[in-house]
Amino acid sequence: MTGAAPALTGKIWWILFRNEWFKARKRLAFLLPLGFYVFIAFGNYFSSYREAARDPERSFALPGAWREVLGDDMSTFFLIFASVCLVMLVSSEFTWRTARQNVIDGVSKTQWFVGKAMLVPLLAVLFIGLNIVIGATFAALGTDGATGPMIPVGVWRAVGALFLAYCSLGGLALFISLAVRGAGGAMAVWFLWIGIIEQLIIPQTLGRIDAVQPLLQYQPFVLAQTLLGFEKWDPATFQRLVDAAREAGEEIPLAPDMTTGVLVTAGWAVALLVGAFIIFRRRDL
């Protein structure tokens, strides 16, 4: 084979993408969380399908089933499992010193970073895709003749929001992985961040300052969770919720304003990815 080295041409991006996917699909630390996620999704939707089959009052069919498929529970699982995978795939490159060897082999530090950053959309597409395929398959089995499009516009919006939420949390996972440079430590810091720092430490310290209090909702993990929920992205589903609340005489929910949340989440994603790049570039391998 002759010609310019791939690292000097645009071909390197495709090669890095292929290499990252090759390494991931052979890695038990990636396959286990992915398998567990698939198992949860399978169990969840199978259970919904069975309950709908037994109880005529319940329904698990498209398009109504999107509310469950793209709902809070599976979306939160996705954010956590995909972030765990990302931390495992990135941070162990430092434990094994393969990050330095990749650079020695001719990949520039920038190219190496972009290769890792490409894992964020890759994992998002993989996890979201698997969830949708499994959920939609069970839901399609139980289609109840409902009218309207099977894939309403809200599906695309909800998937987009989920993708954006993961860009932010994936950015955080990447940042921590590149800062800590060890699988165990990075994993511990990541869980500490989403479980303790954002939920307890920051609210109990900075949160006591009146000027800071309103900003707590914009912490990466807290904010990412506010983007989850199919009804926030599908007007028809939201209207059904309003009608149901009215019928039941309950408080009528207000239409959520998602614009600020989307913008700040996008800001977090960019800031964390840029921060991760700077911290990686500045340090020796």
Add this chain to the structure above:
Amino acid sequence: MPVIETQSLTKRYSGGLRGQDTLAVDAISFSVEQGQIFGFLGPNGSGKTTTIGMLLGIITPTGGGFRLFGGSSPTEIHAARQRIGATLEYPNFYPYLSCRDNLRLVGRVKGRDEGEVQSVLDTVGLASRQKTKFKACSLGMKQRLALAATMLGDPELIVLDEPANGLDPAGQREIREIIHRLSDMGKTIFLSSHLLHEVERTCTHVAIIEKGRLIRQASVGEITERGTVVGLRAEVDEAALVAAVGEFPGATGVRTIEGRVIAQLENDDPAELNRFLAGRGIHLAHLAEERLTLEEAFMELTGGETGFGDVH
């Protein structure tokens, strides 16, 4: 045009808020010409790996600079690195992947196909173990795999950091043979090692560093060249022989190694020493010209204990 050329290359590690800075590499300048087998020698912690790390782009210099294949700008250096095959310190591969899969990843980055991966596996004798996971490999296999990875892409410059580390004598010999084969193919080899006898057998040129500073760069012949060195044995005790040699005006150094007395002469006339000793009633049973080994030269240059003691 030198393949590698450093100019006052420096690396200083910051000691943080309270610590003291560490000068790992102190303004070293050396050059490696095309086709040389260049040995980079120094005691542990002397700055060898840091220097190589700077050349390979994984450590950022804090002073000075370097050229690779004549290029010094970031773009030129990135391009030049595509012409280098290197391994640093330990063989670094993905432990859960097989030898072959690890090489496939490197091969893709270097734009090489499966055929070449197989070819380098054959060259280093790993073809029959190519499906073995890296974590299950012996140290010798890991070293061979690292060598195979450096050979992928037909690089013009091969940088090897302690390639014979942990290998048995047969393994060391194999590595030596592979290095010579690569050299015969016109490759430039940059070899860092603390196994001085290996370097002496393998390298054409050496640079010696200690505490981050370059002490000497020359051909192996020049480094080991230091006047005439003769080994002596006589039927008197060693101390008497050493004392007598010490009085010889042409001797610049004398010491004992394993029951032999080694004398260093400033001219090329061992016969003169023989006559001098005979005149003092010491009749030699053995007198033979010897060459300074690289190890002896290294110890002398770095202030090691086996260096010649001055007698005048």
